[in-house]
Amino acid sequence: MNEPLLQLVSRAAEPKLVVDGALLDKYGGNGPRYTSYPTADRFVEAFDAGAYRHWLGNRAIGAFKRPLGLYVHVPFCDTLCFYCACNKIAAKDRARGTRYVDYVLREARMVAGAMDGRQRVSRMHWGGGTPTFLCDEDCARLFTTLRELFAFDANGEYSIEIDPRRADRSRIAMLAALGFNRLSVGVQDFDVDVQRAVNRVQSVEETREVIEAGREHHFRSINMDLIFGLPRQTVEGFSRTLDRVAECSPDRVALYAYAHLPTAFKPQRRIQEAELPTPAVKLQLLTMAIERLGEAGYVHIGMDHFARPSDELAVAQRQGRLVRDFQGYSSGSECDLVGLGVSSIGAIGPTYSQNVRGLVEYYAAIDAGELPVMRGIELDADDLLRRAVIQALSCRFSVSREAISTAHLVDFDRYFATEMRELRAMADEGLVEIDEEWINVTARGRLLVRAICMVFDKHLRASQQRATYSRVM
Secondary structure (H helix, E strand, C coil): CCHHHHHHHHHHCCCCCCCCHHHHHHHCCECCCCCCCCCHHHCECCCCHHHHHHHHHHHHCHHHCCCEEEEEEECEECCCCCCCCCCCEECCCCHHHHHHHHHHHHHHHHHHHHCCCCCEEEEEEEEECCHHHCCHHHHHHHHHHHHHHCEEEEEEEEEEEECHHHCCHHHHHHHHHHCCCEEEEEEECCCHHHHHHHCCCCCHHHHHHHHHHHHHCCCCEEEEEEEECCCCCCHHHHHHHHHHHHHHCCCEEEEEECCCCCCCCHHHHHCCHHHCCCHHHHHHHHHHHHHHHHHCCCEEEECCEEECCCCHHHHHHHCCCCEEECCEEECCCCCEEEEECCCCEEEECCEEEEECCCHHHHHHHHHCCCCCEEEEEECCHHHHHHHHHHHHHHHHCEEEHHHHHHHHCCCHHHHCHHHHHHHHHHHHCCCEEECCCEEEECCCCHHHHHHHHHCCCHHHHHHCCCCCCCECC
């Protein structure tokens, strides 16, 4: 292994986070999660179905051809969780799921037909909404047909988001038999008072049953989602939740800060703002969660993700292979991504595209034989350069200025003169360290890596429109 890579790996493996309340208050405002750069709010309608089809066809060109990932968005939920900011539809009729799968498969056939030959798939993720809204027969039909249309790698990552209230042991066994090997379990908080306030009452027992079933059926990784900053949360109540999390012992934990944006997300209007914890309590919740997760053996992967040292995410981070895309962090190499279903986002070559958000528009496009693209963007050289820097920061907490300069044929310090001035101010506050070659995020800066990434976001700098993003921390 060469010396720069050894340095990169050792830096990525640095331990402990430092929680600095003053810095969190200063830099922890609204900002993107950087599952893409440019972010989705920069996509334009000029990038349409024709542009998307063109780039799908270009996957056959030489070195441009790389592994493919699939994302399937299932928008339906039995009930709406008030905190949720996802594209979802409350429904009880399972026949709506059957019809939706019909259309998703029609879209998948169009996508497959636009590419040259049967494409190799190394990753797939089903999100929502609640993918387990689909009945067993529709789950099986969707997975099986996708496997017929695309060549799934035997060692690929195939994950699904689970609502434990809608998945028992037999459902987990069925998902394992289909080929899923990763589970993401929604929890948020086990405190019943908090659960009532957000309209998601879920017992520890049914959650534990799903996790145990996942282990019995040899799922390679099980993730648990938590949220701090929800209404009625207290330090004592969240402490009990963390006790239960430690007992369940998931392989990964995602710890999100609740973003209260009721003007953007209608269900959040049902949350009483007076019941939200104060900023001081939110800081206590965050600090306690980080300490307890560390005591339980989890390492900080990046942004709001933690994993056991033996988990593939932690291994990939130590080896410099961690990547970040619309599904969050992944241990595999970078790959193109096809988004299927309403509102789903894909990335093909130097482009991003997003499907229409509504079912009516989605069904109409498919019936017309058109790919249901609403908007997208083709990245220019500056976008690709900045994306590489943001990827390095968010996945490895380090950027080699020399490596970026060589790969993109620029003088890093001259090209990013304005950004380097801002970074040096951050260095004075202990968020980053800058030497002759490297920019390194410190233990004090890791929780604020989104804010550090924002320094390199030209689009955000130009508009300063941050209100619709979630809080950095």
